[in-house]
Amino acid sequence: MKIYEGIEHFEKVKNPIVTSGTFDGVHLGHQKILSRIRQLANEINGETVLVTFWPHPRLILHPEEHNLRLLTTFEEKTKLLKGMGIDHLLTIPFTKEFSELSSEQFIQNILIDKIQTRKLVIGYDHRFGKNREGSFDYLKSNIGQYNFDLEEISREDVDHVGVSSTKIRKALEEGKVDIANEYLGRDYELNGIIIKGQQLGRSIGFPTANIHITHDYKLIPCDGAYAAKVEIEGEIHLGMLNIGNRPTVNGSSQTIEVHLFDFNGDLYDKRICVYLKCYLRPEFKFSGLESLQNQLEKDKQEAKRILTQL
Numbered sequence: 001m002k003i004y005e006g007i008e009h010f011e012k013v014k015n016p017i018v019t020s021g022t023f024d025g026v027h028l029g030h031q032k033i034l035s036r037i038r039q040l041a042n043e044i045n046g047e048t049v050l051v052t053f054w055p056h057p058r059l060i061l062h063p064e065e066h067n068l069r070l071l072t073t074f075e076e077k078t079k080l081l082k083g084m085g086i087d088h089l090l091t092i093p094f095t096k097e098f099s100e101l102s103s104e105q106f107i108q109n110i111l112i113d114k115i116q117t118r119k120l121v122i123g124y125d126h127r128f129g130k131n132r133e134g135s136f137d138y139l140k141s142n143i144g145q146y147n148f149d150l151e152e153i154s155r156e157d158v159d160h161v162g163v164s165s166t167k168i169r170k171a172l173e174e175g176k177v178d179i180a181n182e183y184l185g186r187d188y189e190l191n192g193i194i195i196k197g198q199q200l201g202r203s204i205g206f207p208t209a210n211i212h213i214t215h216d217y218k219l220i221p222c223d224g225a226y227a228a229k230v231e232i233e234g235e236i237h238l239g240m241l242n243i244g245n246r247p248t249v250n251g252s253s254q255t256i257e258v259h260l261f262d263f264n265g266d267l268y269d270k271r272i273c274v275y276l277k278c279y280l281r282p283e284f285k286f287s288g289l290e291s292l293q294n295q296l297e298k299d300k301q302e303a304k305r306i307l308t309q310l
Contacts (some may be wrong), residue, residue: 001089003078004089005165006092007092010114013046013087014046015041015044015118016088016117017047017048017049017069018051018117020051020126020202021052023050024072024165026084027071028163030123032151034050034081036153037050037121037286038086040151041238046118048088049117052146053092054092054093054094055093056070069218069219070167070218070219072077075092097127102129103128103130103138105196106128111148112146119149119151120148120149121152123152124152136152146206151261164276167183168180172188173219175221175279175282177221179181187275187276187277189273190213190220190273192211192256192272193211194210196210196212204289206296208259211256211258220256221284222243223284224279224283225283226279227280227302227306227307228275228276229275230258230272231273232271232273233271238261239263239272239303240261241256242257242279243255243283248286271279277292277306278303
């Protein structure tokens with residue numbers, strides 16, 4: 001997949017089949033659209049082009065809101081789109097100036113003049129241009145002015161199981177990992193760097209790797225314990241993840257820690273990817289370290305049982 005950072009760097013491609021949007025999460029609904037543009041490109045010996053925007057439009061249009069959390073970082077989304085077989089990813093920097101572009105200007109300047117779109121495929125609720133004025137109905141009513149074909153992925157196709165990024169965020173915030181993973185069509189992942197913690201886990205037989213999530217806009221699921229698979233340097237390990245404030249040891253800020261089963265080794269500064277498989281329990285304040293240790297042993301056995309069945 002070739003990535004272009006800015007429309008000025010885009011190079012001419014053969015018979016471009018185009019879609020556009022933020023595609024946060026690259027969930028099952030998005031995958032319907034991506035599969036369709038791949039199919040269409042194959043039929044005419046063309047190439048797929050996905051136009052996306054970064055930063056996320058809400059970060060620019062509503063900077064006063066500090067609660068936006070995304071299902072995928074830009075790096076995660078890029079990896080997923082590459083895995084879906086997209087040929088060209090065009091990232092347009094989303095600025096206030098760009099947000100003033102009318103739908104007609106977007107169509108003419110980007111879709112027609114620059115990309116030379118052969119066919120545009122969009123989801124049923126996709127809108128573009130200033131104040132989101134552009135829609136499928138707008139495009140359809142003006143299609144005679146354009147030199148490309150148009151196709152809409154219907155609500156029934158996109159939302160056949162009620163998939164939406166909003167529903168996935170809500171599920172993760174409620175600890176419903178199974179629902180979120182079902183809608184995503186894969187396990188929700190957290191990517192970060194392992195940093196040094198207080199090493200309290202070692203004292204009770206459960207050493208943990210503290211994970212620093214680089215981007216603060218990444219959605220962190222609700223506090224609690226999770227069964228997880230963990231990828232480090234291409235190797236998969238089984239483990240359990242804890243998200244929370246560690247009330248038993250009077251923690252004051254949220255931490256993300258993972259305990260790997262049957263593992264010994266130095267992990268500091270290594271990149272880590274945690275795939276959440278199942279929510280085990282909420283975070284509790286225990287009477288002491290012994291009670292915490294006993295619960296962690298129960299969590300470990302339950303997580304092992306779940307992970308070995310998957």
